[in-house]
Amino acid sequence: MSVSIDRSIAAEAAALRTHYAQTILPIWRGPGFNSALQLPYEAVAAADHAPLPPVRYRAMACARQLFVFSQAGEAAHAEQLFHAMCRYFHDEKHGGWLYSVDPQGAPLDATKDLYTHAFVIFACAHYASTTGDRDALRVIAETASLVQARFAAADGVLHAALTQDFTTVRTGALQNPLMHLTEAYLAAYETTGEPAYETALARLAESVARRFVHTPTGAIAELPIGSADNRLEPGHxxxxxxxxxRAGPVVAASGLEAELARAFDFAQRHGVDRATGGVCAALDESGGVKDATQRIWAQTEYLRALATRGRDEDLETLALQIPRFQARFLHPRGWYECVTPQGDVARADMPSTTPYHLATAYASLPY
Incomplete structure (x- = not known):
């Protein structure tokens, strides 16, 4: 790879990080943060950053913001978020974490949601890593233990959602919570060094390979293989x-690395617009576009994957993709959450969950 391409990517990535530090983070320290409740609002308006009228606050959104400010080294703000997350969302009676609270901070949706629990583990791992907070380490251990004990299904996978007392299944296995639990266990292992997280990762990867891999393409489907109206999301x-x-040898026995090498090519070939670089939301099992909406998180995952695979042709593509992403999805007051294939804004408000995607992608780009 030429030195000029390397320098080009580093300069482009630096511009993304500057926009993030100078434009994105101040929103969520300021107008996007409810200082009375010490919780992030769900979303702010693009024009003036005014919070949208709150109808709920989600534990997952708070956890993502906890990650964002932990990663940014803003320990004081992260500490506020950690304590607010524990105060509002921890279920003292049944254990685990509530899905959401109402605008006054009272319990709203008490569903026990695997996606939420995954983000609690993930965020607390990053917070503990940067601060050494022992309460956060305790939350990681307790939540991971609860996930294994209470979300387990008979076939070795994990349910996506249960009732508050964990007695009734609301939603069976889904891909997305399992992916974020994989991310959470990686973070927990890196923070604690506990080998139990490696064991959990290996088991989780095996169950995903068994239940969700679409054999013709290697892609990991959103629903278990054989489900009606399944879809393949390029971003995922x-x-x-x-x-x-990143997991490497820990998940090697699952065979997922080889499958995902095929899935990368499938997603790039069918899910990325050649003219604009926009990544579509979903494909069908033959590669046809099922949902043409371009969501910003899928674009950030494409950037991170290109940097991760890192072949010469990937880096050449990355050098073109970063400025296309910047022009299509970022603006001086923030970002566009969703655009159409034609480039029209399909969702103008800015959710508090999106900075997590920006942060994880930018951290993987070359410096």
Whole structure:
């Protein structure tokens, strides 16, 4: 790879990080943060950053913001978020974490949601890593133990959602919570060094390979293989590609690395617009576009996957893709959450969950 390409990518990535530090983070320290409740608002308006009228606050959104400010080294703000997350969302009676609270901070949706629990583990791992907070380490251990004990299904996978007391299944296995649990266990292992997280990772990867891999393409489907109206999301193929590469030997026995090498090519060939670089939301099992919406998180996963695979042709593509992403999805007051294939804004408000995607992608780009 030429020195000029390397320098080009580093300069482009630096511009993304500057926009993030100078434009994105101040939103969520300021107008996007409810200082009375010490919780992030769900979303702010693009024009003036005014919070959208709150109808709920989610534990997952708070956890993502905890990660964002932990990674940014802003320990004081992260500490506020950690304590607010524990105060509002921890279920003292049944254990685990509530899905959401109402605008006054009272319990709203008490569903026990695997996606939420994964983000609690992930965020607390990063917070503990940067601060050494022993309460966060305790939350990681307790939540991971609860996930294994209470979300387990008879076939070795994990349910996506249960009732508050964990007695009734609301939603069976889904891909997305399992992917974020993989991410959470990686973070927990890196923070604690506990070998139990490696064991959990290996078991989780095996169950995903068994239940979700679409054999013709290697892609990991959103629903278990054989489900009606299944779909393949290009952004998730890129996200899984990064996670499995990072896990390395721990998940080698699952065969996911080889499958995702095929899935990367499938997603890039069918899910990325050649003219604009926009990544579509979903494909069908033959590669046809099922949902043409371009969501910003899928674009960030494409950037991270290109940097992770890192072949010469990937870096050449990355050098073109970063400025296309910047022009299409970023603006001086923030970002566009969703655009159409034609480039029209399909969702103008800015959710508090999106900075997590920006942060994880930018951290993987060359310096």
């Amino acid at each position: 193929q890129f996200e899984w590609f990064y996670l499995v590469k």
